[in-house]
Amino acid sequence: MLNSKPNIADHDxxxxxxxxxxxxxxxxxxxxxxxxxxxxxxxxxxxxxxxSQAIKAAKTxxx
Amino acid sequence: MTxxxxxxxxxxxxxxxxxxxxxxxHKVVVIGAGPVGLAAAIDLAQHGIPVxxxxxxxxxxxxxxxxxxxxxxxEISDRLGIGDRLVEKGVTWNKGRVFNxxxxxxxxxxxxxxxxKRPAFINLQxxxxxxxxxxxxxxLQAEGADIELRGGSKxxxxxxxxxxxxxxxxxxxxxYNIEAEWLIxxxxxxxPTRRMMGCDFGGRVFEDNFLIADVIMDAEFPTERWFWFDPxxxxxxxxxxxxxxxxxxxxxxxxxxxxxxxxxxxxxxxxPRLEAMLGKDTKFQLExxxxxxxxxxxxxxxxxxxxxxxxxxxHQVSPFGARGANSGLQDTDNLCWxxxxxxxxxxxxxxxxxxxxxxxxxADENILNSTRSTDxxxxxxxxxxxxxxxxxxxxxxxxxxxPLVNSGRLSVPAVHDSSCLNTPEIGSFPARTRPGxxxxxxxxxxxxxxxxxxxxxxxxxxxFAAPDVPEGVKLIHVAEPSDELKTRYAGDGGGGTILFRPDxxxxxxxxxxxxxxxxxxxxxxxxx
Ligand SMILES: Cc1cc2nc3c(=O)[nH]c(=O)nc-3n(C[C@H](O)[C@H](O)[C@H](O)COP(=O)(O)OP(=O)(O)OC[C@H]3O[C@@H](n4cnc5c(N)ncnc54)[C@H](O)[C@@H]3O)c2cc1C
Numbered sequence: 145m146l147n148s149k150p151n152i153a154d155h156d157x158x159x160x161x162x163x164x165x166x167x168x169x170x171x172x173x174x175x176x177x178x179x180x181x182x183x184x185x186x187x188x189x190x191x192x193x194x195x196s197q198a199i200k201a202a203k204t205x206x207x
Numbered sequence: 208m209t210x211x212x213x214x215x216x217x218x219x220x221x222x223x224x225x226x227x228x229x230x231x232x233h234k235v236v237v238i239g240a241g242p243v244g245l246a247a248a249i250d251l252a253q254h255g256i257p258v259x260x261x262x263x264x265x266x267x268x269x270x271x272x273x274x275x276x277x278x279x280x281x282e283i284s285d286r287l288g289i290g291d292r293l294v295e296k297g298v299t300w301n302k303g304r305v306f307n308x309x310x311x312x313x314x315x316x317x318x319x320x321x322x323x324k325r326p327a328f329i330n331l332q333x334x335x336x337x338x339x340x341x342x343x344x345x346x347l348q349a350e351g352a353d354i355e356l357r358g359g360s361k362x363x364x365x366x367x368x369x370x371x372x373x374x375x376x377x378x379x380x381x382x383y384n385i386e387a388e389w390l391i392x393x394x395x396x397x398x399p400t401r402r403m404m405g406c407d408f409g410g411r412v413f414e415d416n417f418l419i420a421d422v423i424m425d426a427e428f429p430t431e432r433w434f435w436f437d438p439x440x441x442x443x444x445x446x447x448x449x450x451x452x453x454x455x456x457x458x459x460x461x462x463x464x465x466x467x468x469x470x471x472x473x474x475x476x477x478x479p480r481l482e483a484m485l486g487k488d489t490k491f492q493l494e495x496x497x498x499x500x501x502x503x504x505x506x507x508x509x510x511x512x513x514x515x516x517x518x519x520x521x522h523q524v525s526p527f528g529a530r531g532a533n534s535g536l537q538d539t540d541n542l543c544w545x546x547x548x549x550x551x552x553x554x555x556x557x558x559x560x561x562x563x564x565x566x567x568x569x570a571d572e573n574i575l576n577s578t579r580s581t582d583x584x585x586x587x588x589x590x591x592x593x594x595x596x597x598x599x600x601x602x603x604x605x606x607x608x609x610p611l612v613n614s615g616r617l618s619v620p621a622v623h624d625s626s627c628l629n630t631p632e633i634g635s636f637p638a639r640t641r642p643g644x645x646x647x648x649x650x651x652x653x654x655x656x657x658x659x660x661x662x663x664x665x666x667x668x669x670x671f672a673a674p675d676v677p678e679g680v681k682l683i684h685v686a687e688p689s690d691e692l693k694t695r696y697a698g699d700g701g702g703g704t705i706l707f708r709p710d711x712x713x714x715x716x717x718x719x720x721x722x723x724x725x726x727x728x729x730x731x732x733x734x735x
Contacts, residue, residue: 176596180597180600184601187605
């Protein structure tokens with residue numbers, strides 16, 4: 145099951161680190177970094193059902 | 208020296224059919240003497256069914272085309288009588304390298320499982336395959352089999368009827384008519400029969416071009432599959448290098464969509480490209496070159512009454528994954544025993560519908576795999592390129608991305624899980640040999656399992672006492688099974704009894720069946 149409750153200890157720190165990683169990158173390099181990050185995280189999760197739920201969750205926004 | 212593909216192997220000869228007053232009716236006519244048509248004819252002849260093959264041409268495939276043949280294809284070829292020649296002549300390979308830009312991303316070893324007679328893959332020019340098939344036809348003829356190969360005979364009209372199919376054949380001496388009780392069109396991706404019958408052929412064209420060249424060179428490259436993404440010698444595109452017998456090497460160069468095909472095929476343009484790839488000092492000679500746009504398409508149905516389409520005529524895939532000829536031979540493997548049973552009155556005609564169901568399912572699996580490879584090699588949007596490059600960039604340092612790199616998922620046989628010919632099973636057995644799967648080979652005390660199964664219904668019993676089998680069904684009883692045989696077939700009880708169809712797919716399995724269980728499963732597998 146996809147955990148959609150808050151789950152990251154140092155949330156502000158994590159968010160800043162994520163943005164920091166993109167610092168100074170142009171759009172293309174940023175997109176590449178995001179793609180690599182998604183792959184690394186997806187592999188760590190591994191569970192195929194959770195990955196499908198995550199993709200679905202990301203696709204459903206209030207917008 | 209004349210190349211094998213320049214020599215007429217079955218030149219036109221006048222047939223007595225041409226002088227008949229009324230059209231002569233044949234049991235089975237096969238259109239096309241490509242690998243699939245020839246395999247169909249040999250298989251039928253081996254089942255004792257008379258067959259006539261007509262081809263507008265009289266030579267083997269021009270240029271190599273298919274080069275990579277799978278284990279299952281080799282196993283089928285064993286049954287057709289050419290397996291040894293293929294493997295002796297072919298190049299067996301297991302290793303490969305993937306390059307990204309200037310660097311090697313990673314190397315791989317297919318590490319084939321032990322305990323199989325045939326290797327995972329061999330590379331061999333398609334013209335050798337066809338030559339050996341033609342030789343096999345000649346051998347069968349010498350043994351008295353009713354199998355005929357008519358070159359220079361182009362099918363120019365097809366008419367379907369309740370009881371037969373009528374054909375018009377064009378020759379240098381003018382046209383004549385014949386009839387067939389059953390027709391197997393194996394006339395390739397552009398199938399004129401399909402067109403003449405007004406059948407559709409839907410699917411996707413990939414907006415890309417590939418230069419495919421076979422070069423003869425005495426080079427130091429190892430016997431490995433080398434695949435490049437974005438190499439310095441073909442910026443932004445991909446490339447492949449793979450060895451074939453006789454110092455022939457296959458080279459694929461991705462060209463992109465907007466090109467002039469005729470221009471690209473001119474040696475003056477091809478040679479500099481190859482020099483850039485191979486290095487200026489490598490001496491090579493161009494054997495064959497062509498430019499392809501790849502597509503994935505299939506017919507809605509492979510069976511149209513008395514007409515049974517097979518091979519590229521029925522389905523077409525991009526070559527990444529080597530699924531064209533390999534799957535075509537699995538079509539005829541599936542079809543021929545069924546058609547032979549129907550012709551002999553041993554099975555109902557509806558058995559042929561299961562050819563359609565099983566092979567359409569297999570074609571969809573091949574199309575899916577081949578489409579995914581093509582989408583990886585030719586990303587179809589900006590974001591798919593971003594992910595593709597992300598996978599490749601990580602591959603060197605992060606092993607986990609290597610399975611995502613898709614330069615072709617090499618052909619494996621389809622499992623007919625939902626086939627109505629399977630008998631539902633009770634008990635716990637290895638998944639790989641479940642009903643619908645093709646048999647896994649294994650060593651026996653006196654040879655190989657698949658050689659023992661052969662091409663008729665057969666029963667294998669391991670661990671337990673031999674069951675009673677219906678008359679005419681082969682029984683393979685192995686009292687002391689090898690470890691491989693046990694891991695591949697034995698259930699929780701330490702043994703099992705497995706029923707194989709004539710195409711060596713598994714129809715049923717039990718712990719200890721009665722003679723009636725086995726007889727019922729055979730009836731079911733014959734579509735009764
Ligand atoms: C570049 C390339 C690489 C490939 N690599 C691989 C690979 O590694 N492995 C693999 O398994 N597959 C591969 N393939 C696919 C493979 O070549 C085909 O799947 C295979 O040739 C199909 O065989 P076939 O017998 O169905 O049709 P074909 O080989 O096309 O034969 C059709 C025959 O029908 C005859 N014919 C056509 N019309 C008529 C008519 N009106 N009357 C009489 N005869 C007619 C033709 O003369 C021809 O002999 C590759 C293909 C290409 C192009």
